Amino acid sequence: xxxxxxxxxVVIVLYLISLLSSKLITSNFKEEIISxxxxxxxxxxxxxxxxxxxxxxxxxxxxDSVLANLKKADENSGVxxxxxxxxxxxxxxxxxKEIADKVRSIKKPTIALIREVGASGAYWVASSADxxxxxxxxxxxxxxxxxxYLEYSGLLDKYNITYESLTTxxxxxxxxxxxxxxxxxRNLLLKKLNIIQERFIQDIARNRNMxxxxxxxxxxxxxxxxIEAKELGLIDELGNRETxxxxxxxLANLKKxxxxxxxxxxxxxxxxxxxxxxxxxxMGQGLGDSLKSEEEFKILAK
Amino acid sequence: MSLPPSxxxxxxxxxxxxxxxxxxxxxxxxxxxETNIPQNITDLFTMDLGNIFFVASLISLINxxxxxxxxxxxxxxxxxxxxxxxxxxxxxxxxxxxxxxRNITKLSFLLLIIDSIGILFTKKKQRFxxxxxxxxxxxxx
Numbered sequence: 001x002x003x004x005x006x007x008x009x010v011v012i013v014l015y016l017i018s019l020l021s022s023k024l025i026t027s028n029f030k031e032e033i034i035s036x037x038x039x040x041x042x043x044x045x046x047x048x049x050x051x052x053x054x055x056x057x058x059x060x061x062x063x064d065s066v067l068a069n070l071k072k073a074d075e076n077s078g079v080x081x082x083x084x085x086x087x088x089x090x091x092x093x094x095x096x097k098e099i100a101d102k103v104r105s106i107k108k109p110t111i112a113l114i115r116e117v118g119a120s121g122a123y124w125v126a127s128s129a130d131x132x133x134x135x136x137x138x139x140x141x142x143x144x145x146x147x148x149y150l151e152y153s154g155l156l157d158k159y160n161i162t163y164e165s166l167t168t169x170x171x172x173x174x175x176x177x178x179x180x181x182x183x184x185x186r187n188l189l190l191k192k193l194n195i196i197q198e199r200f201i202q203d204i205a206r207n208r209n210m211x212x213x214x215x216x217x218x219x220x221x222x223x224x225x226x227i228e229a230k231e232l233g234l235i236d237e238l239g240n241r242e243t244x245x246x247x248x249x250x251l252a253n254l255k256k257x258x259x260x261x262x263x264x265x266x267x268x269x270x271x272x273x274x275x276x277x278x279x280x281x282x283m284g285q286g287l288g289d290s291l292k293s294e295e296e297f298k299i300l301a302k
Numbered sequence: 303m304s305l306p307p308s309x310x311x312x313x314x315x316x317x318x319x320x321x322x323x324x325x326x327x328x329x330x331x332x333x334x335x336e337t338n339i340p341q342n343i344t345d346l347f348t349m350d351l352g353n354i355f356f357v358a359s360l361i362s363l364i365n366x367x368x369x370x371x372x373x374x375x376x377x378x379x380x381x382x383x384x385x386x387x388x389x390x391x392x393x394x395x396x397x398x399x400x401x402x403x404r405n406i407t408k409l410s411f412l413l414l415i416i417d418s419i420g421i422l423f424t425k426k427k428q429r430f431x432x433x434x435x436x437x438x439x440x441x442x443x
Contacts, residue, residue: 003376003383010371011380014327014364021360022330025353 038248039073040083040261041066047091047099047121061088063095069262070102079260081109081248084129085241090120090142093196097121100128100203109251113244114138114235119223123234124200127207130251132235133244134226140234143204144221145196147189153180208233304440306427307387312439315381322380323368328361362409369405374398382439392436400435407431 043061051062073079084103090096103110103125112118112126114134119142126132126140134140156163156178163178174185181189197219205215210233218224218232229235237243249257307315324332334357372379377388377396391400407417407429420430426438 003378006375007372007380007383010368010375011322011327014368015330018328018361018364019330022334025334025357 036252036254036257037076037079038081038083038245038252038254038257038259039069039076039079040085040259041069041073042085042087042261043099043122043125044085044087047088047095047125049092049095049098060091063092063098066099067102070099070106073262074106074108079108080252080254081111082106083241083244083248084110084112084125085115085244086112086118086122086126087115088119088122089117089139090122090124093121093145095121096124097199097203099125100207103128104207109248111244111247111251113239113241114140114226120144124203127204127234131237131247132208133237133239133247134229134235135240136225136227136230136238138226138229139223140226140229141218141224142221143200143215143219145193145200146221147193149175150177151180152177304390304438306439307385307441309421309427311385311387311441312421312427315379315385315387318381318384319368319379323365327368328364331357331361331364366405366409369408370398370401373405374401386442387439388442390438390440392438396437400437404429404431404435404437 043066045059045061048060048062050064051060070082073082082103103112109131110129112129112132114123114126114132115138117139118126118134119139123140123143153163163176165173165176165179167173171185171188173179174181174189201215201219202212204210204219205212208215214233218234224232224234226235226238230238237247239247245257245259248254335354369379373389374396377390382388389396389401389404391397407413417429417431420433421427424433428438432438
């Protein structure tokens with residue numbers, strides 16, 4: 001056999017051995033690597049659609065990252081249950097809905113753990129999980145939609161500044177902060193908010209197995225403490241992280257578990273953001289304290 | 303007389319073989335590890351490293367087999383063929399045992415680096431295992 005032939009045969013045979021052994025151990029390997037895995041995905045901060053890097057620090061959670069982590073956890077056969085650890089007062093409508101839709105589509109047991117706050121859009125997400133757990137003092141609910149902005153037209157009038165708007169469409173500058181909303185515009189915007197509100201209510205009703213009427217009654221924008229939410233059927237259980245892990249084990253039939261936190265690797269900018277935000281906060285606090293003590297000293301001296 | 307190849311040629315030959323092994327031959331196994339790489343540092347404490355070690359060992363074994371079979375059969379690997387270098391015994395004909403021992407350090411990258419230090423300090427540019435097995439890497443004339 002020629003050299004080239006020998007090489008081809010050896011390479012092919014070894015490749016087949018590699019392929020075959022990888023196929024043989026794939027399922028077992030994945031199961032074992034994070035066998036009995038319970039994935040924890042955090043939803044911490046205001047829900048926005050895409051990542052925001054700000055010098056003022058974070059405080060946002062983007063649906064892109066949450067969806068990516070949910071996908072990873074869902075596709076990893078070693079992960080048997082998913083816990084969404086929520087600490088958010090909601091955020092953008094579509095971003096919240098995207099996460100809620102994804103959570104609902106997951107076949108594995110999903111548990112929403114509301115820590116400090118899980119309200120509005122974040123409650124929308126929580127409700128889409130199989131089980132919702134919250135502390136008795138957690139803030140939940142706030143099933144309603146808000147759209148607000150600052151309007152300066154009065155201020156402009158005061159300084160004799162005229163707002164000139166040239167638009168080709170009647171409603172193009174609706175919501176401009178430099179002019180007062182007309183009744184027609186206000187009604188039109190409210191109509192759109194009502195459409196979102198109705199969808200929100202229907203989703204909560206479906207997720208929580210409640211009647212639309214019952215949810216509509218609760219959808220006043222009122223927040224509910226965990227203990228109240230339990231009575232109203234907005235959550236299933238009162239508890240903490242341990243409770244959520246126990247529930248995940250129970251739903252996934254796990255005897256022992258490996259908890260894996262799915263977090264986004266922080267970029268250099270994130271680390272820098274965090275450091276600067278913390279430094280500036282400490283500087284501000286220090287300056288404030290020194291001014292305060294100076295003022296107190298003056299008062300005492302008087 | 304057969305001359306030893308330059309260090310650059312040996313390195314080039316080795317890199318080509320490594321490339322073929324990693325990009326093609328052991329790809330199905332290495333992708334198994336890649337898909338299970340921990341996402342964060344805390345995963346390292348919770349994941350079972352035993353299986354990663356098992357797959358990594360399998361990859362090393364396949365690498366090892368690649369070298370011993372090709373060197374035993376045709377006295378050359380793909381990289382060596384491209385750089386026109388081959389293996390030769392200092393005694394009689396090349397035996398399987400000689401091939402086996404001279405390639406044993408290829409099971410571990412660290413061992414191979416230590417073994418390769420010999421190239422810099424021996425007259426015939428032999429790795430320590432090559433010296434031990436009385437084999438040479440030569441440039442084909």
